[in-house]
Amino acid sequence: MHSTAIAxxxxxxxxxxxxxxxxxxxxxxxxxxxxxxxxxxxNAHATLYWGSKSEPDRAILSMRAVQRDxxxxxxxxxxxxxxxxxxxxxxxxxxGENVESRGFPAWITLPSYRDLATGRxxxxxxxxxxxxxxxxxxxxxxxxxxxRRDLAPTRGELEHxxxxxxxxxxxxxxxxxxAKRYNVLQKLAYLAVIFGLLPLAILSGLTMSPALDAVFPxxxxxxxxxxxxxxxxxxxxxGIVLFVLVHFFMVLVSxxxxxxxxxxxxxxxxxxxxxGHG
Amino acid sequence: MADRRLTRRGFLTxxxxxxxxxxxxxxxxxxxxxxxxxxxxxxAEGATQGVQRLILSNRALAREYGEADLSAHFKANGSxxxxxxxxxxxAQSGFADWKLKIDGLVDRPTExxxxxxCKLPSRTQITRHDCVEGWSAIGxxxxxxxxxxLQSVGLKPDARYLVLHCADTLGRDGRYYESIxxxxxxxxxxxxxxxxxxxxxxxxxxxxxxxxxxRQLGYKHAKYVxxxxxxxxxxxxxxxxxxxxxxxxxxxxxxx
Numbered sequence: 001m002h003s004t005a006i007a008x009x010x011x012x013x014x015x016x017x018x019x020x021x022x023x024x025x026x027x028x029x030x031x032x033x034x035x036x037x038x039x040x041x042x043n044a045h046a047t048l049y050w051g052s053k054s055e056p057d058r059a060i061l062s063m064r065a066v067q068r069d070x071x072x073x074x075x076x077x078x079x080x081x082x083x084x085x086x087x088x089x090x091x092x093x094x095x096g097e098n099v100e101s102r103g104f105p106a107w108i109t110l111p112s113y114r115d116l117a118t119g120r121x122x123x124x125x126x127x128x129x130x131x132x133x134x135x136x137x138x139x140x141x142x143x144x145x146x147x148r149r150d151l152a153p154t155r156g157e158l159e160h161x162x163x164x165x166x167x168x169x170x171x172x173x174x175x176x177x178x179a180k181r182y183n184v185l186q187k188l189a190y191l192a193v194i195f196g197l198l199p200l201a202i203l204s205g206l207t208m209s210p211a212l213d214a215v216f217p218x219x220x221x222x223x224x225x226x227x228x229x230x231x232x233x234x235x236x237x238x239g240i241v242l243f244v245l246v247h248f249f250m251v252l253v254s255x256x257x258x259x260x261x262x263x264x265x266x267x268x269x270x271x272x273x274x275x276g277h278g
Numbered sequence: 279m280a281d282r283r284l285t286r287r288g289f290l291t292x293x294x295x296x297x298x299x300x301x302x303x304x305x306x307x308x309x310x311x312x313x314x315x316x317x318x319x320x321x322a323e324g325a326t327q328g329v330q331r332l333i334l335s336n337r338a339l340a341r342e343y344g345e346a347d348l349s350a351h352f353k354a355n356g357s358x359x360x361x362x363x364x365x366x367x368x369a370q371s372g373f374a375d376w377k378l379k380i381d382g383l384v385d386r387p388t389e390x391x392x393x394x395x396c397k398l399p400s401r402t403q404i405t406r407h408d409c410v411e412g413w414s415a416i417g418x419x420x421x422x423x424x425x426x427x428l429q430s431v432g433l434k435p436d437a438r439y440l441v442l443h444c445a446d447t448l449g450r451d452g453r454y455y456e457s458i459x460x461x462x463x464x465x466x467x468x469x470x471x472x473x474x475x476x477x478x479x480x481x482x483x484x485x486x487x488x489x490x491x492x493r494q495l496g497y498k499h500a501k502y503v504x505x506x507x508x509x510x511x512x513x514x515x516x517x518x519x520x521x522x523x524x525x526x527x528x529x530x531x532x533x534x
Contacts, residue, residue: 011504036306041317041412042412042509043412044410044411044412045409045411045412047413051417052347052406052414053347053349053406053414053416054412054413054414054415055351058353062366071485110306111306111310111311112306112307113307115310115527116410116411116528117523117526117527117528118310118316118527120528120529121316121319121320121322121323122310122319124319124322124323124326124534125318125320125321126324127321127322128322128325128326170376203533207534208408208534209330209533209534210340210406210408210492210493210494210495210533211330211334211335211493211494211533211534212330212533213340213341213533214334214338214339214340214341214493215333215334215335215338220341221445226406226408226414227413227414242352254284255305270425274486
């Protein structure tokens, strides 16, 4: 009964600067287009290798269609020495008359139909937008102090990371003053993506360029060859997808409307209950 | 109040889901097919070419590999045989009567036999061939360097591109052709290869002559080269985009 007496008081705080909000949504669009057009490009040769060249018998991942004994077709995915039946999704997909042999299915590639040339056009146009947008974000985030103030974890936060992890796995999210800042796990995840995964995706992508390999031969050595770079590029994309899925999940469970509003208008609601922890 | 909010939230969730589904569900295909949107996407090629040309010193060499790195099986892509009757009769006599025609905006139009080409300044290089599809193969190529050959025929001042006319046809879209600019034409690794992995070029790999332009993707490396024409522009030639695959939407500048 006393809970009505300590009804939480909601306060709107300013959380995300305009530059962060704009670059966030441009980045989201770019990543979606890059992923889908990237899978179109991947489908042109749905096999990954390690090293400089592609030797068919040394593939580390491949998706293809095979004919079964009864004459029907199946989609299979081979990773190392393990083969999986992935009919309908990888290797063979489509419905009715449109069943075809393709790495990733039509619903996730851009364009949906097989068209490497157009996939490349989308990919490189949005790669430019992605890089320019990323540079604008980086310049802002470093010059404004956002990186140092909001993204860099403090020594204290790192020392108490264990407590933060146990709070997270129980879906206990910070309230009040604490909610005004990024949590330490959030900071580390963002830093890993901004300064690790995304730059690695760009570098491995550029290493596939025969012209850039002539100017920067160290790129080939960095990744262990052009085909390794292609594999790393694929893994980076997979890592980004994983990050986005976790990001979506966290946004959903920690208040989807509040989170969306803060990334659109900048305003984030926090609960400041006078009664302390209820 | 609470109800209104729920409705608004529901609307936003639905529209976000709808927007996502539209992109995932193929509405983007309309954009992919729209000529004006394609033109917009195509502008990225200019940016890529501009920046790469800026940082790419004209003479930076593509990496060269060792004999041990040669691909056990070098995939032959595109045309692997030529149906043209003229080509077939030349092939039957081992290309003894084949001649490379060099014309267009040159001071001294020339015809060269295979034997004459083999006597020109040559270069042997073990390089990586990167197909636009994504695979790579390493091969050893020997051929006449294009730069000294161009100097000997003399390019007229308004020559800006070299168009390579080929003997093969792919599908119903006519003869294969390609074009390169003078930066690539005068690059030391740009050769007219007549020899692959120590033996004369085989038909799947473009006999008797193919271009090697090592800092670009595979489709630029025209096979079955019959003639080289120096031009000031390729805008009025065939599809107007400077090559067989270019006319089908691929980049003319294939450095990435």
